Amino acid sequence: MNGQTREQLRAIHAYQCVRAVPPGIRADYKPRVHGLGASVLRDGLAAALTFLEREKKADERAPLETNAAMRLLSDLAKSLEKAPIPELKRRLATMSLPDAVRELKLEEYMLATRETLRLVVWFRRAVQATFKDSEQTRAQ
Template sequence: MTHRTRQQTRALHAYERVMRVPPGERADYATHVHALGSAVLRNGLAAALAFLERELESEKTKRDKPVGRLLEDLSDALFPGPPRIAGAQLPDAVRRLEMSDYMLATRELLQTLVWFRRAVQATFTQEERSHVAEGGR
């Protein structure tokens, strides 16, 4: 049986999820991955996820849903076991956490986002990442 550190587990999860992002969604996905960490530090976890929740609502008419994909990926990282929390329910689940659990979830998400950023930088082409370098949308 192989034992992995938390960092190894986060890295494997991030790379696995980033590799699944379809080419048409990569630019927006990368933008959200790169912006989320600073949004959490600036506004707090609940507010940052509320922003993504609002973005998800505005995407309901779009075919590609990189925000929904990112929320799913983060939900699986923060709440890995049963019962499973769907990505769209992640912001509400975070709002309902007790203070100590909220603080832990914030730290966990920030550490997980480091690996998501690395995975995006390592696997997306420069063209797919240039959307981020130009300041987003």
């Protein structure tokens, strides 16, 4: 055992992901992170991820470094791979995150939703602590 709680591991991973976001997409990444939790609560996890997926597909040729929706989906997938949800881990090995979530049974779907909401809290905190004010105001 490494002595760190799951909450600490979520925080560490979220900060690592957010620090790695290229400056060119930070203004786009921030509102997506800030809106994700509300979208999950309002519409459900599958719908919130589908919205990001649709945004990703609008500019699918763009590399990960220039597409904020694509970057956020990738960051969430990496984070959820570490979650204690075996069925989700198994599906993420061969599917995209939105597809994997849509295939989950109710119990795993609920666990994935809770885990995503916990992750979003840390992603929001990381964005607020990491992105400079000038980057934040450009998105508004």
